[in-house]
Amino acid sequence: MSKVRGALFGLAFGDALGAPTEFMSYEEILRRYGERGPHELPPRGLVTDDTQMTLAVADALVSALEKPPVTAEHLEPRLRGRFLQWWSSDENDRAPGRTCMNACAAMAGGKPWWEATIAGSKGCGANMRVAPMGLAPGLSDDERAGAAQLQAALTHGHPTGLAASELTALAVRWLLDGLPVAELPVALRARCDSQREVYRGDWLGDHLWRRSLAESPERFIATGWDECRAALAGLEDAVRHVGPDADPCSAAGAGWVAEEALATAVYCLLLFPDSPIDAIARAAASSGDSDSIASLTGGFAGAIHGEHAWPAEWYTRIEYREDLDRLSTAWTA
Numbered sequence: 001m002s003k004v005r006g007a008l009f010g011l012a013f014g015d016a017l018g019a020p021t022e023f024m025s026y027e028e029i030l031r032r033y034g035e036r037g038p039h040e041l042p043p044r045g046l047v048t049d050d051t052q053m054t055l056a057v058a059d060a061l062v063s064a065l066e067k068p069p070v071t072a073e074h075l076e077p078r079l080r081g082r083f084l085q086w087w088s089s090d091e092n093d094r095a096p097g098r099t100c101m102n103a104c105a106a107m108a109g110g111k112p113w114w115e116a117t118i119a120g121s122k123g124c125g126a127n128m129r130v131a132p133m134g135l136a137p138g139l140s141d142d143e144r145a146g147a148a149q150l151q152a153a154l155t156h157g158h159p160t161g162l163a164a165s166e167l168t169a170l171a172v173r174w175l176l177d178g179l180p181v182a183e184l185p186v187a188l189r190a191r192c193d194s195q196r197e198v199y200r201g202d203w204l205g206d207h208l209w210r211r212s213l214a215e216s217p218e219r220f221i222a223t224g225w226d227e228c229r230a231a232l233a234g235l236e237d238a239v240r241h242v243g244p245d246a247d248p249c250s251a252a253g254a255g256w257v258a259e260e261a262l263a264t265a266v267y268c269l270l271l272f273p274d275s276p277i278d279a280i281a282r283a284a285a286s287s288g289d290s291d292s293i294a295s296l297t298g299g300f301a302g303a304i305h306g307e308h309a310w311p312a313e314w315y316t317r318i319e320y321r322e323d324l325d326r327l328s329t330a331w332t333a
């Protein structure tokens with residue numbers, strides 16, 4: 001039973017369930033799919049940029065892992081190359097995020113990433129694609145954190161995008177390693193506290209924080225951790241008081257920004273800790289960034305429950321199944 005396979009396919013399944021609902025009104029979603037959202041994979045199993053960019057991050061990491069240790073020097077050119085491959089591909093026609101498109105265009109024009117990145121953007125495009133940094137075996141927590149932040153920084157320069165990406169990658173890892181779901185919010189908030197003034201200069205260099213108005217690297221990154229901490233506060237209360245029949249975005253945020261996408265995905269997970277399909281269906285039936293929230297939720301749920309979380313038949317018709325299978329095999333111990 002592979003948890004890595006459950007997570008990689010889970011994020012694609014969530015993405016595919018949320019793809020048709022991302023730009024539907026909440027009322028329209030309920031009318032079409034019922035109160036608890038879509039429970040069936042659409043016939044063609046099409047995903048969006050969330051899964052495409054996750055595969056890009058994964059490929060870059062696989063290549064960097066051929067010559068360990070993973071460092072910024074090895075990882076950055078591989079991420080940049082694979083992001084640009086995605087950016088110019090014919091398959092990049094799934095309502096990609098503007099931040100990613102603009103940053104890639106600037107990198108394609110020859111700018112280094114710290115000039116190409118959209119400094120003020122904390123869109124969820126930074127953390128919707130970060131799961132591979134949690135799933136690959138054999139990395140230390142510091143390597144996962146640094147790699148997660150660097151892959152975010154190439155396109156999203158805002159400190160909250162960096163912090164949320166680290167939290168998302170570590171959440172995948174911790175769940176894979178057996179952390180009980182109920183303990184996840186506490187663990188994430190504790191990470192916000194312990195990392196509050198840790199600027200990962202060995203991964204990010206000096207350029208990024210100097211572009212900001214912050215007076216020090218510590219002040220720069222603290223903003224990101226504080227915003228994540230605020231978004232993750234009160235999730236447990238919301239589970240009790242808002243509950244499974246309401247729009248998850250009304251409890252934890254619309255998810256267009258990184259910290260809310262993480263919080264709302266964790267919220268959907270907490271609503272249905274034993275029922276992964278209900279969790280991604282709820283995430284897809286949301287008023288906000290449905291595909292990204294559902295993709296994050298699917299990655300988390302798959303990391304907990306493993307490949308049997310999802311119907312066997314879904315595996316046969318999800319888009320990019322060969323790539324997802326190749327990575328699952330490579331990273332399943």
Ligand SMILES: [Mg+2]
Nearest residue numbers: 048049050291
């Ligand atoms: Mg998308």
